[in-house]
Amino acid sequence: MIENNIQVKLDKFDGPLGLLLHLIQREEVDIKDLDINQITQQYLDYLKKLQDVNFDVAGEYLYMAASLLFIKSQTVTQEEDQKIKIEEGDLEITTKAQLIEKLEELQKFQKLGEKLWTLPRRDEDIFVKPKIDxxxxxxxxxxxxxxxxxxxxxxxxxxxxxxxxxxxxxxxxxxxxxxxxxxxxxxxxxxxxxxxxxxxxxxxxxxxxxxxxxxxxxxxxxxxxxxxxxxxxxxxxxxxxxxxxxxxxxxxxxxxxxxxxxxxxxxxxxxxxxxxx
Known part of the structure; x- marks a missing residue:
């Protein structure tokens, strides 16, 4: 798995999984009704627009693209010997169910964050005079x-x-x-x-x-x-x-x-x- 120390944060998403969730929310569809073929194509199209990002960060997005293509390959063929062979541990997400689980988890945290942001924050409008020696x-x-x-x-x-x-x-x-x-x-x-x-x-x-x-x-x-x-x-x-x-x-x-x-x-x-x- 590719390790990344740098993260890209755009206006509507943070990281490759956030991009996927953004694309799904833009289509106004439920995560459980995810069309893997459509979302994979939209994701790849979006990657073409990310030409100026750091290479290490781009690698993280490409890693997610590889996962999507692997999941898509499983949906277009039913024969075991025609599946793409990968070594165990190469990809973190290898099934549509795993992808949906990750997206639902991210969505839950997004909603929680939005809720916390609307709560009153203690001492938000209080300015304390600095200590003077x-x-x-x-x-x-x-x-x-x-x-x-x-x-x-x-x-x-x-x-x-x-x-x-x-x-x-x-x-x-x-x-x-x-x-x-x-x-x-x-x-x-x-x-x-x-x-x-x-x-x-x-x-x-x-x-x-x-x-x-x-x-x-x-x-x-x-x-x-x-x-x-x-x-x-x-x-x-x-x-x-x-x-x-x-x-x-x-x-x-x-x-x-x-x-x-x-x-x-x-x-x-x-x-x-x-x-x-």
């Missing part, structure tokens, strides 16, 4: 902040606060303690805003200590600080794991800051010399 867009517009800009934001944040704060002393909170807290709290890839981090602090001095601790982590390339527009949210993202970070190695601040009260004016002096880039 907001994180990728956000990362593409965020730009590193300079130390001066970051410090100005911090001072402005403190000035907007209305609450009264107490003095921070060593026995209450230290920068290294705050670093330890941030180490346990922040995860690699986590992104949050500076405002969210500072708003969770209980008093003014804790806000300042948190700010200095974040600057120290930025100096050590543990996190990045970004902003997408002037006066917009400032984002803090951990870029290197803090699991192995030893807070005792942090030395980007003056240890004396942990013993004295910290004021707005001390913020600039307490910050690391290297700005986060």
């Amino acid at each position: 907001r994180k990728a867009i956000q990362n593409s517009i965020l730009t590193p902040m300079s130390l001066d800009s970051l410090t100005e934001v911090m001072v402005d944040f403190l000035r907007r606060e209305k609450r009264k704060y107490t003095v921070v002393k060593r026995d209450r909170l230290s920068i290294k303690e705050k670093l330890t807290e941030l180490k346990n709290r922040l995860e690699v890839g986590a992104k949050t805003t500076l405002t969210q981090l500072l708003n969770t602090q209980e008093n003014r001095d804790e806000i300042v200590i948190t700010f200095i601790s974040l600057l120290e982590l930025a100096r050590l390339n543990k996190l990045d600080v970004f902003q997408n527009e002037h006066d917009g949210d400032i984002y803090v993202e951990v870029i290197n794991s803090l699991d192995s970070f030893d807070v005792e190695t942090a030395d980007g601040f003056d240890p004396e800051d942990e013993k004295e009260e910290i004021t707005d004016e001390d913020i600039v002096g307490s910050a690391p010399e290297t700005a986060p880039q």
Whole structure:
């Protein structure tokens, strides 16, 4: 049997069997009343019109023509020794009954397809908005902040606060303690805003200590600080794991800051010399 990887699809039929069904339907006759002589001649006439198709595809149509001629030969002679001799398996369809069965099967699937096509299709008229990678867009517009800009934001944040704060002393909170807290709290890839981090602090001095601790982590390339527009949210993202970070190695601040009260004016002096880039 000829194997075909290419199929010809015309307006009214698909493949050689579809062509046969089309010719029968055009004559408006029942498949069971098929005139093998007439349909064979019509089929061969139609093949003459298919001159520009691919050779492999044409072979499929010629294969069906051979089957029709074989079936026709069986109808015009009654003597066994006058039948055309073929090897078993050369032709898939060798009798009129087999041909009718194939045509009826194809017709059934055609009608089923037409029925399915008329049924309402789910979400046919619904257009879904494509998913947007907001994180990728956000990362593409965020730009590193300079130390001066970051410090100005911090001072402005403190000035907007209305609450009264107490003095921070060593026995209450230290920068290294705050670093330890941030180490346990922040995860690699986590992104949050500076405002969210500072708003969770209980008093003014804790806000300042948190700010200095974040600057120290930025100096050590543990996190990045970004902003997408002037006066917009400032984002803090951990870029290197803090699991192995030893807070005792942090030395980007003056240890004396942990013993004295910290004021707005001390913020600039307490910050690391290297700005986060």
